Amino acid sequence: xxxxxxxxxxxxxxxxxxxxxxxxxxxxxxxxxxxxxxxxxxxxxxxxxxxxxxxxxxxxxxxxxxxxxxxxxxxxxxxxxxxxxxxxxxxxxxxxxxxxxxxxxxxxxxxxxxxxxxxxxxxxxxxxxxxxxxxxxxxxxxxxxxxxxxxxxxxxxxxxxxxxxxxxxxxxxxxxxxxxxxxxxxxxxxxxxxxxxxxxxxxxxxxxxxxxxxxxxxxxxxxxxx
Ligand code: ADP
Ligand code: MG
Numbered sequence: 001x002x003x004x005x006x007x008x009x010x011x012x013x014x015x016x017x018x019x020x021x022x023x024x025x026x027x028x029x030x031x032x033x034x035x036x037x038x039x040x041x042x043x044x045x046x047x048x049x050x051x052x053x054x055x056x057x058x059x060x061x062x063x064x065x066x067x068x069x070x071x072x073x074x075x076x077x078x079x080x081x082x083x084x085x086x087x088x089x090x091x092x093x094x095x096x097x098x099x100x101x102x103x104x105x106x107x108x109x110x111x112x113x114x115x116x117x118x119x120x121x122x123x124x125x126x127x128x129x130x131x132x133x134x135x136x137x138x139x140x141x142x143x144x145x146x147x148x149x150x151x152x153x154x155x156x157x158x159x160x161x162x163x164x165x166x167x168x169x170x171x172x173x174x175x176x177x178x179x180x181x182x183x184x185x186x187x188x189x190x191x192x193x194x195x196x197x198x199x200x201x202x203x204x205x206x207x208x209x210x211x212x213x214x215x216x217x218x219x220x221x222x223x224x225x226x
Contacts, residue, residue, distance in 0.1 A: 033198060
């Protein structure tokens with residue numbers, strides 16, 4: 001196995017002067033290709049902050065961030081956007097689907113925007129992914145007509161559109177009932193096993209974390225891995 005992404009001595013501070021809070025305090029973490037890892041920690045411990053940095057959506061205050069051999073720490077915004085579109089997928093606690101768009105439109109929309117048009121290739125990839133997440137029979141349903149678990153599966157299909165090496169999921173089951181949450185975790189496990197996509201899944205649910213192969217805990221702004 002080789003290292004997919006590594007952060008070293010990561011520091012992230014919000015605010016200034018008296019309002020300054022240091023959230024990440026010299027955090028080190030690495031993910032190997034094909035990892036299925038849970039990111040655990042209580043609310044406010046910095047899980048979303050870390051995922052946002054790993055997703056290149058925010059720069060750390062200091063520290064180093066390398067993914068696929070590229071040092072992203074001082075990369076320019078345009079380079080980061082391109083890197084993110086090619087290599088990273090996101091799933092959030094709230095699915096952020098466009099309510100009046102169909103499941104299929106939701107999956108292919110970001111790619112269509114990035115490419116400036118909707119291609120036949122993107123459409124067939126979207127269809128294939130919806131089949132993959134068990135929603136082949138719901139492709140033309142609007143987002144509002146889907147259950148919470150189904151919406152989250154559409155969000156997973158959308159995250160996989162560009163065949164990212166890394167999917168960052170921020171509390172993807174936080175808004176689901178137990179049964180739907182377990183189904184979503186099962187699906188993530190299958191995709192990880194079959195496609196070797198690396199997943200980092202933040203959660204404060206120990207049972208969800210136990211469904212992952214590794215658990216990484218954020219404790220006082222640093223990580224403790226197992
Ligand atoms: P978690 O996802 O583990 O709940 P977060 O990364 O969201 O933790 O937040 C960690 C800490 O950083 C919290 O105390 C939160 O209030 C603070 N924080 C997060 N985002 C911001 C921001 N944009 N500005 C100021 N403080 C923030
Ligand atoms: Mg969070």
